[in-house]
Amino acid sequence: xxxxxxxxxxxxxxxxxxxxxxxxxxxxxxxxxxxxxxxxxxxxxxxxxxxxxxxxxxxxxxxxxxxxxxxxxxxxxxxxxxxxxxxxxxxxxxxxxxxxxxxxxxxxxxxxxxxxxxxxxxxxxxxxxxxxxxxxxxxxxxxxxxxxxxxxxxxxxxxxxxxxxxxxxxxxxxxxxxxxxxxxxxxxxxxxxxxxxxxxxxxxxxxxxxxxxxxxxxxxxxxxxxxxxxxxxxxxxxxxxxxxxxxxxxxxxxxxxxxxxxxxxxxxxxxxxxxxxxxxxxxxxxxxxxxxxxxxxxxxxxxxxxxxxxxxxxxxxxxxxxxxxxxxxxxxxxxxxxxxxxxxxxxxxxxxxxxxxxxxxxxxxxxxxxxxxxxxxxxxxxxxxxxxxxxxxxxxxxxxxxxxxxxxxxxxxxxxxxxxxxxxxxxxxxxxxxxxxxxxxxxxxxxxxxxxxxxxxxxxxxxxxxxxxxxxxxxxxxxxxxxxxxxxxxxxxxxxxxxxxxxxxxxxxxxxxxxxxxxxxxxxxxxxxxxxxxxxxxxxxxxxxxxxxxxxxxxxxxxxxxxxxxxxxxxxxxxxxxxxxxxxxxxxxxxxxxxxxxxxxxxxxxxxxxxxxxxxxxxxxxxxxxxxxxxxxxxxxxxxxxxxxxxxxxxxxxxxxxxxxxxxxxxxxxxxxxxxxxxxxxxxxxxxxxxxxxxxxxxxxxxxxxxxxxxxxxxxxxxxxxxxxxxxxxxxxxxxxxxxxxxxxxxxxxxxxxxxxxxxxxxxxxxxxxxxxxxxxxxxxxxxxxxx
Numbered sequence: 200x201x202x203x204x205x206x207x208x209x210x211x212x213x214x215x216x217x218x219x220x221x222x223x224x225x226x227x228x229x230x231x232x233x234x235x236x237x238x239x240x241x242x243x244x245x246x247x248x249x250x251x252x253x254x255x256x257x258x259x260x261x262x263x264x265x266x267x268x269x270x271x272x273x274x275x276x277x278x279x280x281x282x283x284x285x286x287x288x289x290x291x292x293x294x295x296x297x298x299x300x301x302x303x304x305x306x307x308x309x310x311x312x313x314x315x316x317x318x319x320x321x322x323x324x325x326x327x328x329x330x331x332x333x334x335x336x337x338x339x340x341x342x343x344x345x346x347x348x349x350x351x352x353x354x355x356x357x358x359x360x361x362x363x364x365x366x367x368x369x370x371x372x373x374x375x376x377x378x379x380x381x382x383x384x385x386x387x388x389x390x391x392x393x394x395x396x397x398x399x400x401x402x403x404x405x406x407x408x409x410x411x412x413x414x415x416x417x418x419x420x421x422x423x424x425x426x427x428x429x430x431x432x433x434x435x436x437x438x439x440x441x442x443x444x445x446x447x448x449x450x451x452x453x454x455x456x457x458x459x460x461x462x463x464x465x466x467x468x469x470x471x472x473x474x475x476x477x478x479x480x481x482x483x484x485x486x487x488x489x490x491x492x493x494x495x496x497x498x499x500x501x502x503x504x505x506x507x508x509x510x511x512x513x514x515x516x517x518x519x520x521x522x523x524x525x526x527x528x529x530x531x532x533x534x535x536x537x538x539x540x541x542x543x544x545x546x547x548x549x550x551x552x553x554x555x556x557x558x559x560x561x562x563x564x565x566x567x568x569x570x571x572x573x574x575x576x577x578x579x580x581x582x583x584x585x586x587x588x589x590x591x592x593x594x595x596x597x598x599x600x601x602x603x604x605x606x607x608x609x610x611x612x613x614x615x616x617x618x619x620x621x622x623x624x625x626x627x628x629x630x631x632x633x634x635x636x637x638x639x640x641x642x643x644x645x646x647x648x649x650x651x652x653x654x655x656x657x658x659x660x661x662x663x664x665x666x667x668x669x670x671x672x673x674x675x676x677x678x679x680x681x682x683x684x685x686x687x688x689x690x691x692x693x694x695x696x697x698x699x700x701x702x703x704x705x706x707x708x709x710x711x712x713x714x715x716x717x718x719x720x721x722x723x724x725x726x727x728x729x730x731x732x733x734x735x736x737x738x739x740x741x742x743x744x745x746x747x748x749x750x751x752x753x754x755x756x757x758x759x760x761x762x763x764x765x766x767x768x769x770x771x772x773x774x775x776x777x778x779x780x781x782x783x784x785x786x787x788x789x790x791x792x793x794x795x796x797x798x799x800x801x802x803x804x805x806x807x808x809x810x811x812x813x814x815x816x817x818x819x820x821x822x823x824x825x826x827x828x829x830x831x832x833x834x835x836x837x838x839x840x841x842x843x844x845x846x847x848x849x850x851x852x853x854x855x856x857x858x859x860x861x862x863x864x865x866x867x868x869x870x871x872x873x874x875x876x877x878x879x880x881x882x883x884x885x886x887x888x889x890x891x892x893x894x895x896x897x898x899x900x901x902x903x904x905x906x907x908x909x910x911x912x913x914x915x916x917x918x919x920x921x922x923x924x925x926x927x928x929x930x931x932x933x934x935x936x937x938x939x940x941x942x943x944x945x946x947x948x949x950x951x952x953x954x955x956x957x958x959x960x961x962x963x964x965x966x967x968x969x970x971x972x973x974x975x976x977x978x979x980x981x982x983x984x985x986x987x
Contacts, residue, residue: 218879219879224529228527228530240538247554255321256317256319259420262437262442266413267440285319286415290307291305292357293829293835295829301392302392303343306395310329310398322552324341335365337398338370340374340395349371350368374397380550381393381456418433459939460545470932473569522574527571538558626913638920639873643962648928648952652932655951656946658948663732673816673840681809693820694817694821698813698814700723701729708767717752717792719746719802722794734786743781748792755939765777787944871965874959879966889902889974914959914963921959925947929947
């Protein structure tokens with residue numbers, strides 16, 4: 200009987216609080232959806248990656264070299280721990296793509312003349328496999344083909360070893376080696392201007408004078424083989440043949456970017472989701488605690504009639520759990536759906552042939568338990584208040600508020616209008632309630648700041664990398680290192696106004712037990728086309744002596760300024776040198792180290808040479824330069840800055856766009872829910888006071904202003920606190936996205952703070968309009984009833 204009465208009361212309370220219950224459910228749903236979507240995306244990407252790598256026999260080790268006879272392959276196969284080895288011919292060439300004004304870069308990768316590759320097998324998406332009887336056929340990577348609208352049967356031209364060749368596209372394919380395709384000199388993919396072309400081994404060898412030889416090899420390791428031991432043995436064998444140092448799958452750019460992306464989704468998704476759930480717990484606590492305060496008399500009557508504490512505690516616990524359970528169910532369904540959408544975006548972005556959409560029941564159960572636990576935690580305060588109240592205390596009217604002068608009165612409140620004066624005095628006399636309301640509003644504002652943060656980060660990175668650091672109009676990549684006199688030839692290309700040479704050297708850095716594979720980039724001292732700018736927009740000058748290294752790379756190697764690092768050069772005579780760390784740069788992209796170009800020459804023990812050139816080009820002459828470079832044999836790749844900017848923005852927009860949209864939407868929903876709940880709670884607490892004012896002759900508009908004025912003051916006061924909480928959350932996200940190749944800047948624009956403030960104010964307007972109707976329909980008789 201008692202239980203049925205309490206359940207009837209529960210239904211009535213839920214109907215009476217339907218707006219607040221829905222608001223809490225939406226907040227919980229947003230938190231659960233964020234967690235489930237990110238976790239589903241994380242699990243799906245891992246499953247998709249693992250299936251793709253396994254079915255296409257993705258290699259474990261990779262090595263590039265100058266030239267070795269095919270007989271060396273047998274010796275490589277005999278290295279302990281090597282299960283499979285496949286030699287290849289790989290070279291970058293300049294492409295003339297129909298419909299593309301500037302030259303593109305193509306990477307020619309050989310495949311067996313007959314049969315399929317033993318490692319890194321291709322997935323054919325369109326067309327057919329290469330004809331063994333034809334030397335002019337290639338398979339094109341899908342991203343490159345789609346970006347340039349190329350189909351089987353189309354033809355493209357290339358400068359191959361100094362000679363023009365025309366190729367027919369036989370098919371379109373995918374490779375696990377190029378899930379994330381990055382060309383020479385690029386940091387992010389540019390599918391329009393870089394593509395992979397697979398060609399028969401015999402045709403590739405003939406084109407590059409490598410018949411009976413190879414310049415690239417991939418390895419599959421036996422189970423339990425020590426990767427570091429195999430790498431050392433392979434390097435010893437290939438040293439006489441110009442080996443550039445073997446490296447594992449983790450150091451392959453495509454695999455590294457993919458692994459970092461997956462790890463970031465796991466960390467940031469969990470962080471953001473639990474922030475949402477924390478706010479939900481706070482909101483449940485706030486609503487239920489104030490509900491108990493308004494139901495003191497009912498609790499006293501129930502206890503006087505013999506209701507024990509257990510059922511009463513269960514009643515208020517269920518009042519908090521009902522919206523939490525509803526929100527969890529809704530959030531789980533929404534999260535699974537959103538996770539599928541995000542996974543599909545990443546599957547096309549990373550070019551997977553199949554999509555494994557994974558939803559783990561154990562993670563759904565864990566999310567449910569966490570959500571319900573958070574709601575129960577939020578309800579504990581209300582349960583404690585309800586169970587500790589004695590009937591005599593509960594049925595007695597609240598102690599009247601001590602209406603005496605406060606510090607606000609001393610600041611001149613009495614000179615303000617009645618509505619504003621009453622609002623400020625009410626805040627001053629109930630500071631705890633005001634502080635809790637302000638905190639809830641600040642959390643909502645902080646989420647709005649966080650939702651827009653990624654947009655600001657992309658804009659900041661674009662400005663830093665492509666307007667402050669990279670100021671060249673074009674970056675030329677030479678097929679082979681050239682003597683400095685090449686600057687004269689580059690300077691006479693159409694429209695070139697300024698030329699700065701650079702030298703790139705692959706190296707392995709060792710500091711104690713720590714090892715990192717990277718490149719040293721030799722720059723012109725005092726150069727203006729390529730500057731070194733850190734995340735605080737400060738220009739860094741190359742040290743007079745020593746190596747300039749990225750702060751993140753130095754942290755991973757355990758290095759500080761003044762420490763000595765061992766540099767193992769991976770080309771030429773492969774000298775080993777010890778250099779002092781002269782300075783650190785807190786950059787955002789890449790893991791390169793920097794030296795004066797003349798110091799690089801001394802490091803290599805050779806005369807000054809260049810791997811490429813940075814050029815400033817007259818705007819009107821850029822089409823002519825692009826046309827000339829298409830037929831320049833010494834150039835293996837060209838990157839125009841305008842194209843790099845577009846590629847950078849498109850890449851980040853695709854990878855972050857949907858996530859940002861989801862977070863921004865969820866943040867907006869939570870902001871509206873928090874504002875609405877705050878105003879509804881204020882109305883519940885002050886209904887009798889407002890009714891008294893109406894009886895005393897105040898109009899509906901005047902009483903509405905008195906309630907709204909207090910709440911608007913709290914909304915406005917919560918904005919600075921919300922900005923600070925938003926900044927703190929963004930800082931946590933920056934830490935979670937801190938990888939070796941990519942770091943997010945802590946950049947939040949004034950526009951984002953303005954956006955968050957505007958949404959909060961619009962949410963306040965919406966809440967005021969809803970609550971205004973309730974004030975106008977207020978039952979004065981019911982509201983003015985007093986306790987006996």
